[in-house]
Amino acid sequence: MALSPLVQTFVLHFGEMGGRWGVNRTVGQIYALLFLSDEPLNADQITEALGISRSNTSMGIKELEAWRLVRKRHIQGDRRDYFQTPDDIWQILRILAEERRKREIDPTLSLLRDTLMVKPANDLERHAQDRMRQMHDLIELLTGWADDVQKLDNESLGQLLALGAGVSRLLDVKNKITVFARGKRPGRDPKEAA
């Protein structure tokens, strides 16, 4: 099964980008191939289409399954495993966000938490710890937000994204409402929480 030039181009590109995205070339290529494919493919088809070894295919699939970006599918009357990517591109986005967070962010957040428990021994450590706290708080804010947004359905998420900078106007409106309702100035003053 020779790849059409269209597919070929995309597959090679994903292979090259793979490195930047934290996977190797083969993994990028396998993903791209499955993403474009009309129907699930088995390991031999992938092996042949990409011109790689069967064992390489096996490892690549394993990694993509660990990322939850590829699923096994069984086809009636065929012993071989077939593979496909999720159809819903919004779901792919969610999975990617979750997995990258798990691999790239959570370990750092965890280390920061531990480090912030230590009592600083001198001014230098005090400053370092202060910087770490800034980083920690920002990451927590971001991941908390991401958690919340994750829960939105495709429609709401699409709406939020389409809003773009309009979000800013919406925030203004919200602030005005808050002011009206509470007779106070806008802003996120913790002391106002009560």
Place this chain on the structure above:
Amino acid sequence: MALSPLVQTFVLHFGEMGGRWGVNRTVGQIYALLFLSDEPLNADQITEALGISRSNTSMGIKELEAWRLVRKRHIQGDRRDYFQTPDDIWQILRILAEERRKREIDPTLSLLRDTLMVKPANDLERHAQDRMRQMHDLIELLTGWADDVQKLDNESLGQLLALGAGVSRLLDVKNKITVFARGKRPGRDPKEAA
């Protein structure tokens, strides 16, 4: 200048994570060191603190400058170059977002655009192109949103993030207002655009 255990831990962690973030260990370590440091450091100080070669330090700094994550600073009466990370952590976030986009996303978007211009030769290509269009449209939506949010000041950005899932409620409110104003059902039906 031996590193305090606190700093050491963080620096080593960033070195290890570097790989996942698309830079090598040394680059991760240099960044972490500068991020925590009270004052700008020169290349020799970095070299000694991390126990690496002077040339390695030079290359690492160069890469971090290309990422705009490290800046040169000059110190009165000292010929050597000193380096520091930006102070404002929100700004660091913006820079990271921009640079990652430039390296990881824009090339793909560009390839997708080109590929979508090609007339599909058969059903297989038609399907592949359809998938590429889904990906293209989603990425455009995301990057467009990111562009807009980039422009927000720290305060508004913080507010938006703190809002979290509250965004959903806000969208509901917006939809109700829209319905009220237009006497139509909520949603983003393209046909409504007129």
Place this chain on the structure above:
DNA sequence: CTGTTATTTCAATAATTTCTGAAAATTCAA
């Protein structure tokens, strides 16, 4: 200029990662 200090470049080597082929393990029909 000249010599000294500081920085960068780059070819060689070290370290790491990726890929393969062969063998082992698994699955399942007969």
Place this chain on the structure above:
DNA sequence: TTGAATTTTCAGAAATTATTGAAATAACAG
């Protein structure tokens, strides 16, 4: 059971990437 088909594992080879030391270049004080 047996044995054919399929998948996985893994040690070593190949490829890639990171790091170094030495040499070249740049910057500048005297």
